[in-house]
Amino acid sequence: xxxxxxxxxxxxxxxxxxxxxxxxxxxxxxxxxxxxxxxxxxxxxxxxxxxxxxxxxxxxxxxxxxxxxxxxxxxxxxxxxxxxxxxxxxxxxxxxxxxxxxxxxxxxxxxxxxxxxxxxxxxxxxxxxxxxxxxxxxxxxxxxxxxxxxxxxxxxxxxxxxxxxxxxxxxxxxxxxxxxxxxxxxxxxxxxxxxxxxxxxxxxxxxxxxxxxxxxxxxxxxxxxxxxxxxxxxxxxxxxxxxxxxxxxxxxxxxxxxxxxxxxxxx
Amino acid sequence: xxxxxxxxxxxxxxxxxxxxxxxxxxxxxxxxxxxxxxxxxxxxxxxxxxxxxxxxxxxxxxxxxxxxxxxxxxxxxxxxxxxxxxxxxxxxxxxxxxxxxxxxxxxxxxxxxxxxxxxxxxxxxxxxxxxxxxxxxxxxxxxxxxxxxxxxxxxxxxxxxxxxxxxxxxxxxxxxxxxxxxxxxxxxxxxxxxxxxxxxxxxxxxxxxxxxxxxxxxx
Numbered sequence: 001x002x003x004x005x006x007x008x009x010x011x012x013x014x015x016x017x018x019x020x021x022x023x024x025x026x027x028x029x030x031x032x033x034x035x036x037x038x039x040x041x042x043x044x045x046x047x048x049x050x051x052x053x054x055x056x057x058x059x060x061x062x063x064x065x066x067x068x069x070x071x072x073x074x075x076x077x078x079x080x081x082x083x084x085x086x087x088x089x090x091x092x093x094x095x096x097x098x099x100x101x102x103x104x105x106x107x108x109x110x111x112x113x114x115x116x117x118x119x120x121x122x123x124x125x126x127x128x129x130x131x132x133x134x135x136x137x138x139x140x141x142x143x144x145x146x147x148x149x150x151x152x153x154x155x156x157x158x159x160x161x162x163x164x165x166x167x168x169x170x171x172x173x174x175x176x177x178x179x180x181x182x183x184x185x186x187x188x189x190x191x192x193x194x195x196x197x198x199x200x201x202x203x204x205x206x207x208x209x210x211x212x213x214x215x216x217x218x219x220x221x222x223x224x225x226x227x228x229x230x231x232x233x234x235x236x237x238x239x240x241x242x243x244x245x246x247x248x249x250x251x252x253x254x255x256x257x258x259x260x261x262x263x264x265x266x267x
Numbered sequence: 268x269x270x271x272x273x274x275x276x277x278x279x280x281x282x283x284x285x286x287x288x289x290x291x292x293x294x295x296x297x298x299x300x301x302x303x304x305x306x307x308x309x310x311x312x313x314x315x316x317x318x319x320x321x322x323x324x325x326x327x328x329x330x331x332x333x334x335x336x337x338x339x340x341x342x343x344x345x346x347x348x349x350x351x352x353x354x355x356x357x358x359x360x361x362x363x364x365x366x367x368x369x370x371x372x373x374x375x376x377x378x379x380x381x382x383x384x385x386x387x388x389x390x391x392x393x394x395x396x397x398x399x400x401x402x403x404x405x406x407x408x409x410x411x412x413x414x415x416x417x418x419x420x421x422x423x424x425x426x427x428x429x430x431x432x433x434x435x436x437x438x439x440x441x442x443x444x445x446x447x448x449x450x451x452x453x454x455x456x457x458x459x460x461x462x463x464x465x466x467x468x469x470x471x472x473x474x475x476x477x478x479x480x481x482x483x484x485x486x
Contacts, residue, residue, distance in 0.1 A: 003329065003330070004331055004332060004333065005331075008329070009333055012326070012330065012334065012338060013334055013338060013341075016326070016338050016341050017341060020344070023345050023349065024345055024348050024349065027348070027352045027353070028352055031355070031356040034356040034357070035352075035355055035356050038356070038359050
């Protein structure tokens with residue numbers, strides 16, 4: 001066949017494309033489990049770091065990450081009832097899959113969907129740093145739509161379930177050098193000690209670019225936005241507002257706090 | 268046999284893709300501030316080059332002229348994606364440091380250059396050797412530049428300290444400029460100068476020369 005005929009050109013292009021796509025697909029599918037395992041490891045590394053189990057999580061070996069992760073108490077929370085759900089093990093809960101599975105998730109009412117995620121799982125795995133007489137820290141998974149990407153992270157709460165210990169993100173693809181400043185240690189350090197709820201139990205915490213007098217009571221609920229990264233920092237504020245709000249973990253946190261208050265009063 | 272040896276060894280110095288043809292400079296500037304990245308990048312480029320040269324040589328008799336570049340690019344891109352996926356699975360940290368530069372092998376002029384100039388005209392075996400040879404030529408330059416930059420910029424190689432640092436009581440003061448891309452420009456420039464002083468056949472005839480005073484007609 002003449003090499004320069006249209007038919008030949010189409011044939012060669014078609015066959016090359018077919019062959020190449022088979023090669024690419026096979027590689028991607030074969031290597032996916034390995035890459036997934038690595039992503040899980042990196043997520044657990046971040047988790048171990050925010051749990052306060054290591055001074056520098058980045059310096060830990062893979063093996064250390066795995067063994068420290070075992071020290072955390074992974075529990076499943078049913079967000080609809082606001083209570084622990086021990087019928088499923090946290091290890092068997094596939095967070096990513098249940099967030100989209102129509103049976104395992106609920107649609108978020110549009111007026112409440114401030115994190116722009118559409119649906120959320122009914123059951124979510126949380127992590128507790130255990131202490132002899134209760135909990136040391138509680139780590140909640142949070143995510144929401146940023147400027148370009150979905151931000152996935154953890155927020156760690158102190159034993160009073162009101163004071164923030166820290167926030168961190170393990171997956172994001174925001175603008176390099178601007179939006180990804182949310183990963184900066186000094187910005188994340190500003191979160192430490194801030195309060196989520198006021199005395200009436202209303203979620204007051206915000207990340208905003210409004211100037212707040214550090215002496216005023218408002219400063220307890222405020223973290224400064226990052227200049228130039230308004231969309232990303234608003235997204236962080238919104239995802240915290242959603243996940244710690246009434247449609248997220250707030251009923252669960254409220255029920256735990258009531259129980260702790262009773263414990264304190266009873267003896 | 269000597270033709271095969273030429274295909275494999277000539278690109279290392281005599282027809283080096285970086286120092287003679289001045290191709291593939293962008294990645295050579297970007298990732299040579301650490302020897303580890305340079306080694307991984309060299310390996311990645313050499314495998315892509317060998318694979319694409321072989322594959323393109325295999326179909327060279329059936330390549331319609333009108334779409335040959337598109338077909339070549341498809342083959343090269345496939346090789347790059349496969350290498351990228353393998354790196355992400357088995358060397359994820361290095362893959363993250365190299366970030367976009369693995370993907371940018373697609374646009375590396377050496378790969379398309381060899382496919383177009385060599386693989387479309389030679390047999391599979393020769394094309395494979397040519398791919399390995401050019402990959403080695405690229406690697407040699409990358410590794411030399413990376414050794415100079417990492418050693419003078421940090422006082423160590425692959426993260427292992429070699430020269431005693433001044434801040435730890437030694438005598439060596441790291442020069443941070445070597446970690447920045449411009450230093451690679453200078454080093455590659457000196458390399459090209461060195462190679463061309465040694466192999467004077469590589470010196471290019473100037474495209475033009477300034478007119479002498481008499482020729483301009485001015486007094």
